[in-house]
Amino acid sequence: MTGDGRYKVLPMPPKGSTFLVGMSGGVDSSFTALYLLNKGYKVIGATMCTWDGEKSVYKDSYRDNPLVLRGSCYGPDEEIDLQICRDFCSKYGIPYYTVDVSEEYKNSVLEYFTSEYLRGRTPNPCVECNKRVKFGAFIEKARKTGINFDYFATGHYARVVMDNITGTFHIGNGMDGTKDQSYFLYGVPSKVLEKVRFPLGMMRKGHVKAEALKMGLVSAQRKESQDFIPQSQWPALFKGNVPGPGNIVDTCGKILGKHKGIIYYTIGQRRGLGIGGGAPLYVRSIDRKGNNIVVSGKDGMFFSGVIVEDSSLIFPENTESMELSVKIRLASKPVPGRVYRLEDGRIRVDFSEKVMAAAPGQSAVFYDGDVILGGGIISEVIE
Numbered sequence: 001m002t003g004d005g006r007y008k009v010l011p012m013p014p015k016g017s018t019f020l021v022g023m024s025g026g027v028d029s030s031f032t033a034l035y036l037l038n039k040g041y042k043v044i045g046a047t048m049c050t051w052d053g054e055k056s057v058y059k060d061s062y063r064d065n066p067l068v069l070r071g072s073c074y075g076p077d078e079e080i081d082l083q084i085c086r087d088f089c090s091k092y093g094i095p096y097y098t099v100d101v102s103e104e105y106k107n108s109v110l111e112y113f114t115s116e117y118l119r120g121r122t123p124n125p126c127v128e129c130n131k132r133v134k135f136g137a138f139i140e141k142a143r144k145t146g147i148n149f150d151y152f153a154t155g156h157y158a159r160v161v162m163d164n165i166t167g168t169f170h171i172g173n174g175m176d177g178t179k180d181q182s183y184f185l186y187g188v189p190s191k192v193l194e195k196v197r198f199p200l201g202m203m204r205k206g207h208v209k210a211e212a213l214k215m216g217l218v219s220a221q222r223k224e225s226q227d228f229i230p231q232s233q234w235p236a237l238f239k240g241n242v243p244g245p246g247n248i249v250d251t252c253g254k255i256l257g258k259h260k261g262i263i264y265y266t267i268g269q270r271r272g273l274g275i276g277g278g279a280p281l282y283v284r285s286i287d288r289k290g291n292n293i294v295v296s297g298k299d300g301m302f303f304s305g306v307i308v309e310d311s312s313l314i315f316p317e318n319t320e321s322m323e324l325s326v327k328i329r330l331a332s333k334p335v336p337g338r339v340y341r342l343e344d345g346r347i348r349v350d351f352s353e354k355v356m357a358a359a360p361g362q363s364a365v366f367y368d369g370d371v372i373l374g375g376g377i378i379s380e381v382i383e
Contacts, residue, residue: 007161007371013151015040020142020149023047025081028155030088030219031212032199044149045089045096048138051078052102072229097147104137114238117263120288121361125228131187152196158182159201160193161371169193173370176204183330186365186375234263246291248275251300259293262286268357302354303381308347308364311376315341325367328358334367
């Protein structure tokens, strides 16, 4: 790890410890369960059930083809994943449970998702799900139902590290940079991370897939899971409160075309705008009040900083600013910047170089090398 030896990766616990493994039916969680079993740990499999039976959300596609949502995080095909997990655990003698977190998922993920889009912001449902449901309600409910375990494991490509100075626990990057999922995990509290392990954090995806095929895991033949739900199904989540069509305008307010609804657009989007011709245009901002999508050329897409709210970053005592690297989306590289603590509790980030397409609603995650110190939600962008 980086940080001049300040951080160390948490070692695996003593053999014989009991792991609860969060299973999805995919290759990563299945391999994690079998890997731990083969290493001499006691393993219990469990899947969090998020689907509340609201078939109207997927009325058309579910009626015509119930498999159209394969791999979605939320959908009527959840039972297929559950059966795959049951079959896997039965084959290897692993106790298996399901934990109903549909109410928590609805309140913490679905309602958050819709409310953010209605504000003209771009939400990140995976971050909220990890923080409040997968590493929150899921673990708590599993214990309350009588499932006894010492540690919790998932198939994420990340690591848990300890700060040798403060004794706090943090998320570290996975070794496989092409699969690293640390960005989505920044909100998991330190007290939870102490009892979490990510066995795949030191592995590469290609190795996991190859080993899973050798083991004959059915999940190794499955397609990679998708995120959340298909965009075509989003309107039903808004229960009739879907913003209608409006104008696509340039930064001077000139109307260039029409959009089909602000929920279908994200900052930085270039394709699907329907205003072809000339230099490429990108979604620069979303004007919820005026129901406009504001576009610009690439030169107008760069920002010098952001304001971050709801941050989990803790500043050292008597410190008002720090030099850290900041990542503003999963696909971007961390950019060095000066991070300031503001009087109202928010954080200002001034980047060392301008960043492209910073989006209100997305997460800004703060890194010390390859260790996450915290993160928050971008509320404003700075020219």
